Amino acid sequence: MEERRSNRGWPGGAAVVGAGTMGLGVAECFAAAGIRVVLTDATPELTREAKARLVRRARGHAEAGLLSDEAAGRAEAVEIADDVAGAISEADLVFEAVPEDLGLKEEILGSCSEAAPDDAVIVSNTSSLPISDLSGFVVRPGRFCGMHWFNPPEWTPGVEVIPAAATGEDVVGRLVAFLRSIGKRPAVVGDGPGFVANRIQNALFLEAVRCVEEGLASAREVDEVVRSCFGFRLPFFGPFQVADMAGLDVYENVLDVLKGSLGERFETPGSLRDLVEKGRTGTKSGAGFLRYTDEERERLLLERDRRYAALNELLKDFPPVDAGSGP
Numbered sequence: 001m002e003e004r005r006s007n008r009g010w011p012g013g014a015a016v017v018g019a020g021t022m023g024l025g026v027a028e029c030f031a032a033a034g035i036r037v038v039l040t041d042a043t044p045e046l047t048r049e050a051k052a053r054l055v056r057r058a059r060g061h062a063e064a065g066l067l068s069d070e071a072a073g074r075a076e077a078v079e080i081a082d083d084v085a086g087a088i089s090e091a092d093l094v095f096e097a098v099p100e101d102l103g104l105k106e107e108i109l110g111s112c113s114e115a116a117p118d119d120a121v122i123v124s125n126t127s128s129l130p131i132s133d134l135s136g137f138v139v140r141p142g143r144f145c146g147m148h149w150f151n152p153p154e155w156t157p158g159v160e161v162i163p164a165a166a167t168g169e170d171v172v173g174r175l176v177a178f179l180r181s182i183g184k185r186p187a188v189v190g191d192g193p194g195f196v197a198n199r200i201q202n203a204l205f206l207e208a209v210r211c212v213e214e215g216l217a218s219a220r221e222v223d224e225v226v227r228s229c230f231g232f233r234l235p236f237f238g239p240f241q242v243a244d245m246a247g248l249d250v251y252e253n254v255l256d257v258l259k260g261s262l263g264e265r266f267e268t269p270g271s272l273r274d275l276v277e278k279g280r281t282g283t284k285s286g287a288g289f290l291r292y293t294d295e296e297r298e299r300l301l302l303e304r305d306r307r308y309a310a311l312n313e314l315l316k317d318f319p320p321v322d323a324g325s326g327p
């Protein structure tokens, strides 16, 4: 059973504005960590329905052995308010998760910054709207930041923290420390289109769709290739460590072939060519995108094998989910 880590410091209280897919999951997570949570949605009726869904969801997690009864009880104790002002009047942290509509975000962030206590931090869960644009909707924007969770928020560890130009450094530090304290794995990233995760995820998705459209494989086969070939590595290593272990010279050769057939989108980046030219071809040469002492390299490769073997064991209990039929 996952016993979520308890947050014992800041924030004592959080408001969740927009209790849909993401807001409810984040509310469950905050509450399970011992934070006092107040929820609000578009209308009092929708807020009441959302609270009932939250209770069912937390009980379901407890019955499935995923959450302790105590943590589920804390989710049941989440409070509700009829409007934004009522929800955030005592909040240290305001989590905005209304639909991805710039006009609506402007309205809600405006109300939040009017009604929140002066020292409250306000964050938006936007997936794609520029944080610098949203920052302009907040009075005293030094206390505003992007905080992008992933679905399902209760279980996905990664959270992108996206400061705007005006965001206070202390605010970023507080958010990162808080997320770590509740067991999340925050990464501070820049305010570019799609931030980092959605940009990379969508590049992968587009190539997957192209493979199907070009008749290379069915959707099911593409899913199998992704999850069982290179996707298998991703819980443990990101693209830079993976490339360093494979060999950057190998990557360069493959990219040259891909570019020859598939065009400019596979152009080898200058930084990769430079590394190969300097002989920094990855772990085998002691440096690629990262540097490795002999000892670090040995440890990395051994850890890689140990983790892959453990994952293979785990996957025996979790074969592909047999859902969805062919087109």
Ligand SMILES: NC(=O)c1ccc[n+]([C@@H]2O[C@H](COP(=O)([O-])OP(=O)(O)OC[C@H]3O[C@@H](n4cnc5c(N)ncnc54)[C@H](O)[C@@H]3O)[C@@H](O)[C@H]2O)c1
Pocket (backbone or CB within 6 Å): 017, 018, 019, 020, 021, 022, 023, 040, 041, 042, 043, 046, 096, 097, 098, 099, 100, 101, 104, 108, 125, 126, 127, 128, 148, 149, 150, 151
């Ligand atoms: N769904 C995802 O996988 C995902 C992942 C990461 C980020 N996001 C982002 O999180 C945000 C919310 O997405 P979601 O998927 O939870 O949407 P959702 O539609 O499930 O939930 C949005 C909630 O906001 C409520 N709402 C609408 N107007 C409101 C108002 N004026 N005041 C208060 N509440 C209001 C809606 O009733 C709804 O319950 C979006 O910015 C989205 O881009 C979504």
